Structures are given as structure tokens and as C-alpha cells.
Amino acid sequence: MASYTVTHQKARAFYDTYERKAELQNQTHYCPGCGHGIVSKLLAQAIDELGVQDRTVLISPVGCSVFGYYYFDVGNVQVAHGRAPAVATAVKRSRPESIVIGYQGDGDLAAIGTAEIIHAANRGEPITVIFVNNGIYGMTGGQMAPTTLLGRKTATSPLGRDAMNEGFPLHVCEMLNSLEAPVYIERVALGNNKQIMHAAKVVKRAVENQVKGLGFSFVEVLSPCPTIWKMQPVEAQRFVRDEMAAVFGLCNFRDRTKEAQARPARAASPALEDLPRLLDLGNGSGEDAVAACPPQELDLRIKVAGFGGQGVLMLGEVLAEAGLDAGYEVSWLPSYGPEMRSGTSNCHVRLANHAIDSPLVSRPNVLLALNEPSLRKFLPAVEEGGLVLYNGSEIPGDCVRSDLRMVALPFTQLADELGATKVGNIVMLGALLEATGILEQGRVVGALKRLVHPRFFELDLAALARGRGEFRESASDDYLWGV
Amino acid sequence: MQKQLTKGNVAIVKAAVLAGCRAFYGYPITPASEIAEAAALYLPRAGGVFVQAESEVAAINMLYGAAAAGVRSMTASSGPGISLMQEGFSYLAGAELPCVIADIMRGGPGLGNIAPEQSDYNQIVKGGGHGNYRTLVVAPDSVQEMADLTTWAFDLADRYRNPVVVLADGFIGQMMEPVEFAARATLPAAPGWAVRGDAETRKNMVTSLYLEPDILERHVRKLEEKYKQAERNEVRFESWRTEDAEIVLVGYGIVGRILKAAVELARARGMAVGLLRPITLFPFPTQQIRELAKHAKAFAVVELSTGQLVDDVRLALEGRAPVEFFSRVGGNAPSAEDVLAFVEHTFPGSLPQPVAVRQEELIHG
Amino acid sequence: MAIIGKPDRGSVEMNAEECKGCGLCLEACPPKVLHLAEGLNRYGYHPAIYAGVGCTGCGICFFVCPEPGGIRVFRLDAVAAA
Ligand SMILES: Cc1ncc(C[n+]2csc(CCOP(=O)(O)OP(=O)(O)O)c2C)c(N)n1
Ligand code: SF4
Ligand code: SF4
Ligand code: SF4
Ligand SMILES: [Mg+2]
Numbered sequence: 001m002a003s004y005t006v007t008h009q010k011a012r013a014f015y016d017t018y019e020r021k022a023e024l025q026n027q028t029h030y031c032p033g034c035g036h037g038i039v040s041k042l043l044a045q046a047i048d049e050l051g052v053q054d055r056t057v058l059i060s061p062v063g064c065s066v067f068g069y070y071y072f073d074v075g076n077v078q079v080a081h082g083r084a085p086a087v088a089t090a091v092k093r094s095r096p097e098s099i100v101i102g103y104q105g106d107g108d109l110a111a112i113g114t115a116e117i118i119h120a121a122n123r124g125e126p127i128t129v130i131f132v133n134n135g136i137y138g139m140t141g142g143q144m145a146p147t148t149l150l151g152r153k154t155a156t157s158p159l160g161r162d163a164m165n166e167g168f169p170l171h172v173c174e175m176l177n178s179l180e181a182p183v184y185i186e187r188v189a190l191g192n193n194k195q196i197m198h199a200a201k202v203v204k205r206a207v208e209n210q211v212k213g214l215g216f217s218f219v220e221v222l223s224p225c226p227t228i229w230k231m232q233p234v235e236a237q238r239f240v241r242d243e244m245a246a247v248f249g250l251c252n253f254r255d256r257t258k259e260a261q262a263r264p265a266r267a268a269s270p271a272l273e274d275l276p277r278l279l280d281l282g283n284g285s286g287e288d289a290v291a292a293c294p295p296q297e298l299d300l301r302i303k304v305a306g307f308g309g310q311g312v313l314m315l316g317e318v319l320a321e322a323g324l325d326a327g328y329e330v331s332w333l334p335s336y337g338p339e340m341r342s343g344t345s346n347c348h349v350r351l352a353n354h355a356i357d358s359p360l361v362s363r364p365n366v367l368l369a370l371n372e373p374s375l376r377k378f379l380p381a382v383e384e385g386g387l388v389l390y391n392g393s394e395i396p397g398d399c400v401r402s403d404l405r406m407v408a409l410p411f412t413q414l415a416d417e418l419g420a421t422k423v424g425n426i427v428m429l430g431a432l433l434e435a436t437g438i439l440e441q442g443r444v445v446g447a448l449k450r451l452v453h454p455r456f457f458e459l460d461l462a463a464l465a466r467g468r469g470e471f472r473e474s475a476s477d478d479y480l481w482g483v
Numbered sequence: 484m485q486k487q488l489t490k491g492n493v494a495i496v497k498a499a500v501l502a503g504c505r506a507f508y509g510y511p512i513t514p515a516s517e518i519a520e521a522a523a524l525y526l527p528r529a530g531g532v533f534v535q536a537e538s539e540v541a542a543i544n545m546l547y548g549a550a551a552a553g554v555r556s557m558t559a560s561s562g563p564g565i566s567l568m569q570e571g572f573s574y575l576a577g578a579e580l581p582c583v584i585a586d587i588m589r590g591g592p593g594l595g596n597i598a599p600e601q602s603d604y605n606q607i608v609k610g611g612g613h614g615n616y617r618t619l620v621v622a623p624d625s626v627q628e629m630a631d632l633t634t635w636a637f638d639l640a641d642r643y644r645n646p647v648v649v650l651a652d653g654f655i656g657q658m659m660e661p662v663e664f665a666a667r668a669t670l671p672a673a674p675g676w677a678v679r680g681d682a683e684t685r686k687n688m689v690t691s692l693y694l695e696p697d698i699l700e701r702h703v704r705k706l707e708e709k710y711k712q713a714e715r716n717e718v719r720f721e722s723w724r725t726e727d728a729e730i731v732l733v734g735y736g737i738v739g740r741i742l743k744a745a746v747e748l749a750r751a752r753g754m755a756v757g758l759l760r761p762i763t764l765f766p767f768p769t770q771q772i773r774e775l776a777k778h779a780k781a782f783a784v785v786e787l788s789t790g791q792l793v794d795d796v797r798l799a800l801e802g803r804a805p806v807e808f809f810s811r812v813g814g815n816a817p818s819a820e821d822v823l824a825f826v827e828h829t830f831p832g833s834l835p836q837p838v839a840v841r842q843e844e845l846i847h848g
Numbered sequence: 849m850a851i852i853g854k855p856d857r858g859s860v861e862m863n864a865e866e867c868k869g870c871g872l873c874l875e876a877c878p879p880k881v882l883h884l885a886e887g888l889n890r891y892g893y894h895p896a897i898y899a900g901v902g903c904t905g906c907g908i909c910f911f912v913c914p915e916p917g918g919i920r921v922f923r924l925d926a927v928a929a930a
Contacts, residue, residue, distance in 0.1 A: 004859050007905060007921050008907045008911075009910075009920040009921070022695055027866050032869060033871070037915060037916075054685055057678055057680045069688045069690060071916065073686075075685055077548065078691070087551070090508060090544075091678070094532065098680020116544070119537035196911050196912055197911060234875045266530065272667075272669070281664055317488075330488065331659070332660070360654070360740070
């Protein structure tokens with residue numbers, strides 16, 4: 001008796017029976033002669049042969065192949081229309097050891113998901129993408145796809161696809177081939193035995209590349225949709241071979257698998273105990289930092305305003321940082337609206353010895369105006385008895401308010417004398433500190449040290465001193481505003 | 484741990500990493516961009532993944548992939564980007580994938596502007612995507628809460644297997660306040676249902692597709708039950724000087740802070756005003772608001788939108804008390820003085836009341 | 849079917865329950881040893897059947913068949929073939 005051995009049978013990567021399917025659990029849901037069935041088979045075969053069933057995650061699209069998880073006994077993620085490359089990107093990056101295979105139709109990949117496929121390819125995501133081009137929207141009943149051939153009638157191109165109206169068939173492989181990153185790009189077809197056998201090899205290559213840790217691999221499969229094409233399966237196969245392949249040339253567009261470097265493994269994760277340090281936490285002023293809340297009653301509501309580049313936000317930040325160091329409750333809120341673009345800038349800073357309700361300063365008791373428009377804009381809101389420092393040689397006559405303490409000093413000029421216009425803000429800060437006596441010098445110096453570039457640190461110290469000095473000289477004792 | 488002056492948008496990222504977030508996929512937009520910027524710096528340091536996606540559509544779907552693979556993951560955006568993500572929200576909720584999304588609200592509609600608003604309330608709290616789903620929504624009013632609620636958001640997301648939104652506005656994202664971060668970092672193990680690409684999880688599957696009506700109904704009922712459970716267990720709010728309040732101000736996020744200042748101003752003038760600040764917007768503090776109506780004569784809702792939160796307050800009260808409404812939009816915020824003027828004007832009868840005012844609270848206002 | 853002389857180099861087992869009668873295997877089979885049955889399977893398709901002789905075990909029908917388990921292919925063992 002002659003004895004026989006099985007050479008080809010259902011791949012192990014397929015479930016024996018399709019229990020996730022409501023009925024007909026021995027058959028796929030595909031129409032007779034559908035290319036999706038063949039592509040699935042080639043893919044399952046490749047997974048078997050490469051021994052990666054346990055590691056594989058299949059990303060199923062929206063389209064006739066939406067039910068990948070009915071059949072494939074691998075990890076399955078079903079995703080939104082067109083987004084498989086984005087989802088695949090994250091699955092692969094989350095689990096670099098997994099073999100991530102995106103499976104998409106032509107509507108899914110080449111219309112709604114065009115951006116996602118191009119960018120996943122351009123990033124060189126080390127995944128495998130199987131692109132089933134049947135030139136039609138199968139699942140939704142035969143509307144035009146971006147890959148529909150010219151002249152073909154579809155439900156949404158009833159007179160036949162006209163280049164002047166619907167554009168030309170989209171050549172995805174050629175498009176991706178213009179990118180630097182992809183490692184492997186090939187278009188194959190299911191038009192006859194030879195093409196199918198070749199497709200089997202190419203699909204396997206595309207998965208194997210990933211197993212080897214190489215980059216982005218892409219296989220376009222010209223595939224029959226006998227039902228929507230209204231053809232017998234054999235006739236549809238002929239159409240793939242003769243008509244589709246004539247427009248979409250079968251070709252290996254790229255094979256850089258020899259040159260491609262396997263991706264370096266991600267660095268080992270740090271120990272959890274190291275995270276605070278890696279997050280730059282706890283790098284404040286050090287052990288001597290905050291003791292108990294200082295005894296002084298304090299409720300500073302400061303508005304700092306000027307034009308961009310004057311260091312408005314930085315001035316506020318130094319105040320908040322030093323205030324926190326000194327044990328106060330603080331808040332700092334920048335204006336970042338459109339006015340930022342047109343040049344003006346302001347921030348709200350609060351320092352208090354109690355919890356701060358609103359970080360928005362609507363009734364400031366300190367206004368630091370670095371230019372005249374800011375003075376005019378915010379002066380009316382300053383609370384009676386408040387302090388105003390103005391960057392100028394004198395307060396404009398119509399701005400004088402007798403219920404406020406107002407000091408004008410040419411802070412920018414003073415900074416110029418120090419050799420750097422940009423430290424005008426720190427000169428002003430010096431004057432504010434001198435005027436109010438709110439923060440110890442050490443706190444402010446500590447804050448500056450943390451916040452400014454080391455290159456400017458000495459200059460800033462000089463600016464601070466200059467501001468204090470100028471204020472002492474210019475202002476009479478009545479202006480000292482202790483708190 | 485020592486308090487550290489931190490920007491709201493940065494606090495989110497640091498808290499997220501400490502909570503075990505190891506993936507950030509996002510697309511820049513003002514006023515949320517610092518979140519992506521901080522994530523680009525800190526996620527890789529923590530051994531995590533940062534990808535600048537090609538769009539918010541891609542970003543939210545990358546979140547879908549990372550969550551499916553069992554990694555704590557997040558993204559952040561503002562109005563226009565959040566609008567693009569709505570399809571993804573629906574898929575995430577449908578597939579029961581946990582993740583955290585920060586929405587740092589800006590002015591709309593359309594391109595609007597980049598200044599703060601609260602006009603994404605309906606889109607986020609009611610659900611801007613399709614289908615029967617909800618997102619859980621937490622609304623910080625300070626940088627400290629940006630951190631704390633982000634930490635909690637990751638736990639909520641895992642517990643309910645649902646997306647959780649940290650809904651803040653440009654003010655809170657951009658401002659700096661002292662923050663005390665969690666002293667200890669955590670890294671929860673990947674959940675059992677995740678698709679990790681290994682033998683153990685080979686049979687796992689993530690999908691939002693349920694073809695059979697009966698099966699989809701069962702699935703939707705399950706989601707519905709989860710949301711009810713959240714309504715029973717997760718409501719958070721802050722009640723501020725409401726014990727004797729005749730007028731209860733209601734506002735969330737930055738507005739809550741302004742209203743606190745307004746309460747102090749009003750109290751100083753002898754008006755019995757309090758504040759109810761929802762911290763969870765879904766689930767909404769319906770019972771708590773209803774409870775206050777037993778004593779309060781009226782409610783006033785203040786928001787940076789033309790009337791979104793106010794609908795939920797009205798629904799909560801079901802006519803038990805009158806609800807007045809005050810809003811600023813376009814990037815403007817009312818000052819505490821504006822709110823006081825509104826209250827005085829709207830409730831003329833409530834001034835002045837012989838209310839015992841504690842001295843120190845006045846000073847601290 | 850009586851086999852006289854050399855045994856066939858291959859054989860196939862057609863799964864009539866899975867087959868959708870698309871006919872692709874008939875077209876693909878080089879020696880044309882597959883046919884559609886006269887009768888219907890329980891889904892209403894004419895399933896493909898093997899005539900029982902002439903299979904070379906080339907495996908082509910396996911690859912062109914869209915159904916995962918539509919066809920099983922056997923090849924004559926080397927020893928027996930000798
Ligand atoms: C956002 C969105 N838009 C539209 C649809 C409807 N839809 C489902 S499948 C599909 C087209 C599928 O065509 P293709 O990707 O070519 O797959 P095929 O069925 O041909 O394999 C469309 C438009 C959807 N599910 N989601
Ligand atoms: S409609 Fe076309 S693509 Fe869809 S299952 Fe049928 S043959 Fe296949
Ligand atoms: S194995 Fe080859 S010869 Fe045998 S039935 Fe199949 S295609 Fe024909
Ligand atoms: S190819 Fe498969 S499904 Fe089609 S007729 Fe042959 S056995 Fe049946
Ligand atoms: Mg198609």
C-alpha cells in the first residue's frame with residue numbers, strides 16, 4: 001500500500017472552528033472566490049512557518065476583513081476605519097517583542113487612512129502591513145475606492161471613474177517608495193497560480209523582516225472581489241491579472257533588508273525609586289528650604305506687565321519661586337493669549353501667608369509696569385494704597401494717582417549701564433524688594449540661581465543690587481512699604 | 484516630598500509618570516503643547532514611549548493601541564484637536580480601553596483663539612462621539628489638582644476600563660503653583676485582558692464591534708452599568724462655606740477659584756454666599772447640589788462658556804431652586820469683583836444679612 | 849477506483865462542509881483532477897471534489913482556495929514511491 005503524508009493543511013494560526021462567529025463556524029464570512037480568504041491563508045501560513053503565532057498581534061481594519069479575530073488564533077485588535085497604522089505603531093512600541101501585522105483594504109488604507117500609513121512608513125515603524133487592493137469598497141457595497149481603475153463603474157461612479165472628476169487610481173507602493181525609511185515594499189497579485197505562489201513568499205518575507213527586527217515592510221496585494229465586480233471567481237482572477245496588474249505594476253519596489261540595521265532595543269527602564277530624580281523633582285533650594293510659614297501677614301497681588309522680551313514672565317517667576325522658598329503660598333499666571341504675539345505680556349503673581357483663592361489678580365496691590373501702555377492699562381485696577389513701579393524717568397502726568405505709592409525709575413537704562421538691556425526686569429525686582437522688604441536676599445538669589453542661565457547669574461546679581469540702590473536713593477522714606 | 488513650583492501642563496506629565504504612565508502620543512496645540520513637550524522629555528527617561536503623531540486622529544488611535552497592549556498611556560490637546568479625537572473616544576469606550584486624555588480648553592468655535600474658555604464641557608462631558616458611552620471627567624482647579632487628579636484619573640481609567648478626561652482650561656495649564664507630588668512612583672502590572680503579543684495573552688482580543696443586536700445590547704448595558712457604578716461611587720466636589728449659604732455659586736476649574744474669592748468678598752459684605760465646585764463633571768454631583776437646595780434660596784452658575792454646566796445644575800435641581808447664570812467667553816474671565824456685582828445685582832434682597840463672620844477668614848480673602 | 853501500476857504522487861482531501869464552490873481550485877489544478885459536485889452541500893454550494901486519480905500533490909489548489917481548511921494535500925512518501 002502506498003502511504004501519504006500531509007503537506008498542506010489549514011494553518012495552526014487559524015482557529016479550528018470560528019467560535020467568535022455567530023453561525024457557520026466552519027466557514028469564513030468571505031464570498032466565494034474572495035481574495036481576502038487567500039491573503040489570510042498566506043498570512044497564516046507565514047505565521048506558522050516563522051513560528052511566531054504566540055507573538056503575533058493582528059490589527060484588523062474596517063472593511064470586509066474586519067473580522068480577522070474570528071479566524072486568527074493570535075492576539076487581536078480591531079480598530080477604527082483607516083487607523084490601523086497608528087494603532088500598530090503603539091502596539092509595537094508598547095511591546096517591541098510582538099510581531100505586529102496591520103491588515104487593511106484600499107478604502108481603509110488609501111483613502112481615509114492615507115495620513116496614518118504614510119507617517120507610520122515614514123517613521124519606519126518596524127511592523128508589517130498587508131494592503132489588500134481590490135479596487136472597491138467591498139464591505140459597504142461597491143462604492144468607488146481611490147484605487148478603482150479609470151472607466152470602472154461603481155455605486156458612486158455610475159458613469160465610470162473619470163480622471164477629471166474622480167482623479168486617478170492611487171499608487172500606494174510608489175508613494176511609499178518615495179520615503180526614506182521603509183525597508184521592504186512590494187506589490188503582488190492573486191491573478192494566477194504563479195502570482196499566488198509568489199505572493200506567499202513575499203508575505204512571508206514581510207513578516208520575517210519584522211522577526212529580524214528590521215524596519216517597515218509593506219505588501220500590496222491586487223485581490224479579486226468577485227461579488228462586487230459581478231464576476232465569476234475565475235473571471236475575477238483574470239481581471240486581476242490582466243486589468244489591474246496592467247495599471248498597478250507588479251514589482252519589488254524596495255528591498256533594503258540587507259542594509260537595514262535591526263532596531264536597537266529600548267534602554268532598560270529605570271528603577272521606580274529613581275523616577276522622582278529623573279522627573280527633576282525635589283531639586284528646590286535644598287534642606288534649608290522651607291521651614292514653617294513665615295509669621296508676617298502677607299497678601300501680595302502683583303501684576304507684572306510690559307512687552308515681550310522685557311522679561312515680564314521671568315520677573316514674576318523669580319518672585320513666585322523665591323516666595324515659595326520663603327514659605328509663602330504662591331501662584332504665577334501668565335497671559336499667553338493672542339496679545340502675546342502682538343508683543344505685550346503680563347503675569348499675575350500672588351504671594352500670601354494663607355491659601356490663595358484666585359490666582360487671577362484683578363485688584364493688584366503691586367503693579368510693575370515695564371512700559372507706558374501697561375501702566376495705562378492696569379493702573380485703574382490698582383488697589384488704593386498699592387505700589388506702582390514704572391519703567392521710565394517719570395510717571396506721565398495724567399497717570400499720577402495720589403492714593404498710590406508710585407515710583408518711576410528708568411530700569412532699562414540702568415540695565416543698559418550694566419551692559420545688558422535684558423536685565424531691566426531684575427533691576428526692577430531689586431527695587432521692588434527694597435521697597436517692600438518682602439523677601440530675604442538669599443531666597444531671591446537662590447531662585448535666580450535655579451531659573452537663569454549661569455552665564456547671566458553674576459549680571460543678574462549686579463542688576464538686583466543696582467535696583468535696590470537706585471530705589472534707596474530715589475525714594476523718600478515714606479515710600480517704603482513694609483508689610 | 485518638597486513642594487515645587489510647577490506649571491499645570493508639566494504637573495500633569497510628572498504625575499502621570501509617577502502613576503505608571505509609560506506612553507504619550509500627541510500633537511501640539513496651544514495651550515496644551517507643554518504637556519507634549521514635557522512628555523517628550525520625561526517619558527523616555529522613565530523608559531516609556533513618546534511619539535509626536537501626525538494628527539490628533541492618529542494620536543488617539545495610538546492611545547488605543549498602547550492601551551490595548553496594556554500600557555498606561557495618555558494624550559493631551561485642546562478644542563480643535565479634541566474634536567478630531569472624538570471618534571477615538573467612542574472606540575476606546577466601546578472597546579473598554581483605559582487611558583487618560585487632558586483637554587486644556589481654549590476659545591472656540593472653529594479656530595477661536597488660544598485664550599482660556601470652558602466651552603468643551605458638552606463635547607467632553609456629554610460625549611462628542613457616537614454611541615452610548617460616557618467619558619469620566621475630572622476638573623482640576625489648581626496645579627496641585629492637575630497632579631492629584633491625573634494620578635486618580637489613571638486609577639479610574641483602569642478600574643472602569645474607560646477613557647478618563649482631565650478637563651482643564653488654559654489658565655490652569657499655563658499657571659505655576661507649588662505642587663507636592665506623590666512620594667512614591669507606581670507601575671501597575673499590565674491587566675489580564677491586554678493583548679501583549681505573547682503566549683499568555685494570545686486568545687485576548689480588543690474590539691468595539693458586536694454584530695448581533697442582542698450581543699451589542701448586552702455590551703451597551705454593561706457599559707451603562709459601569710457608568711451608574713461610577714455615579715454611585717466616584718462623585719467628587721468641593722463645598723465651600725455652603726453650610727449657611729443662601730446663595731450657592733457653582734463653577735468648576737479656574738472659575739471655582741474666582742468664585743472662592745467672590746464668596747469672601749460677598750461674606751465681607753454680609754451676604755450668605757457659598758460655593759459648590761464639581762471636581763468630577765461626570766459623574767456629576769447631582770445629589771449634593773440637590774441637598775444644598777434644602778437650605779439655599781438660589782443658585783448662580785458661572786462658567787467660561789455660554790451655558791453648558793448650567794444645564795447639568797438645572798437638571799440636578801429639577802426646579803427646586805432658581806438658577807441664575809453668568810458667563811464670560813472668548814478668553815475673558817470674570818473677576819471676583821465682577822461676580823460679586825452680578826450676585827448683588829441679581830439677588831438684591833440678600834444684602835446685607837446679619838451673618839456672623841469669622842475674623843480671620845476675612846483677612847485671608 | 850482501482851489503482852493499477854504506479855500510485856499517484858499526491859492526493860487531496862476536499863472539505864465539502866467548508867467549500868463554497870468558487871471553482872478556483874478547479875482552474876488552478878494543473879492535471880485538472882478537481883470538479884464541482886453535482887449535488888449541493890448544506891450551505892447550497894456545489895462543493896469541489898477530487899476525482900480520486902491523477903493528483904500530483906503539487907499543493908497549488910491549497911494556496912488558491914480562499915477557505916482556510918478547504919483542502920488538505922498529501923504527497924506520496926518517498927519510500928513507497930521508490
Ligand atoms: C469613519 C467611517 N466612515 C465610513 C465607514 C463605512 N465603511 C466601512 S468599510 C468601508 C470601506 C471599506 O473598503 P476597503 O477598505 O476597500 O475594504 P474592502 O471591504 O474592500 O476589503 C467604509 C467606507 C466606517 N466604518 N467608518
Ligand atoms: S464583497 Fe468582495 S471583498 Fe468583500 S467578502 Fe465579498 S468578495 Fe470579498
Ligand atoms: S495538489 Fe495539485 S494536482 Fe493535486 S488536486 Fe491540488 S492542484 Fe491538483
Ligand atoms: S477553491 Fe476552495 S472553496 Fe473554491 S471550490 Fe475549491 S475547495 Fe471550494
Ligand atoms: Mg477594497
